[in-house]
Amino acid sequence: MTADHLSTTLQALADPTRRAILARLALGEATVTELAEPFDMSFPAVSKHLKVLERAGLIEQGREAQFRPRRLRPEPLRDVAGWLESYRRFWEQNLDRLDVYLKELQQAEKTGDDKGETK
Amino acid sequence: MTADHLSTTLQALADPTRRAILARLALGEATVTELAEPFDMSFPAVSKHLKVLERAGLIEQGREAQFRPRRLRPEPLRDVAGWLESYRRFWEQNLDRLDVYLKELQQAEKTGDDKGETK
Numbered sequence: 001m002t003a004d005h006l007s008t009t010l011q012a013l014a015d016p017t018r019r020a021i022l023a024r025l026a027l028g029e030a031t032v033t034e035l036a037e038p039f040d041m042s043f044p045a046v047s048k049h050l051k052v053l054e055r056a057g058l059i060e061q062g063r064e065a066q067f068r069p070r071r072l073r074p075e076p077l078r079d080v081a082g083w084l085e086s087y088r089r090f091w092e093q094n095l096d097r098l099d100v101y102l103k104e105l106q107q108a109e110k111t112g113d114d115k116g117e118t119k
Numbered sequence: 120m121t122a123d124h125l126s127t128t129l130q131a132l133a134d135p136t137r138r139a140i141l142a143r144l145a146l147g148e149a150t151v152t153e154l155a156e157p158f159d160m161s162f163p164a165v166s167k168h169l170k171v172l173e174r175a176g177l178i179e180q181g182r183e184a185q186f187r188p189r190r191l192r193p194e195p196l197r198d199v200a201g202w203l204e205s206y207r208r209f210w211e212q213n214l215d216r217l218d219v220y221l222k223e224l225q226q227a228e229k230t231g232d233d234k235g236e237t238k
Contacts (some may be wrong), residue, residue: 010129
């Protein structure tokens, strides 16, 4: 693991095949053969992706079974989520603004509907 | 923006200088000169990082001012957070297990403290 493990993690996640491998492992551990199957990829190509994920600490090999199935390690994902947390207020602010806009639209619509009515 | 914008975003974030630029922009918009200052980097080097962030939609240029300051765009970060959300149960499970372990430790300690006492 490098000093900048967050960069290593983000780099490992920046590939759709590697994210699909993680999604598969979220369902339970799997051997390299099982992981290779849905991707129509060669064993060495999958192994290369697995090495990147392993270096980032996103997966680990079980020791019990003969085929050493891989399993998910969530800790680096938690670290990414932790880093993102300080930016949450920015997208929530934007959603708040959208919310205000939608409420204004609804209000305008309602005022339109109510035209002429007195309550 | 490529079809796989999540990979583009993660790739853009996988660099400590680019994350530092985002952290600076989280404090408010800034010109390229202002962004270059703390990094002791050349203007072209910073511009290259800004281009990567801009391609990922993580920053945008203001149109008002002469120096077109950059500002943060949080939407791609929200998408990363959304992707991560389906993995949250994994790290929270792990924390739950740690919690159970700590409670067991405390219980064992308490039992030790209470030794001989009857309440």
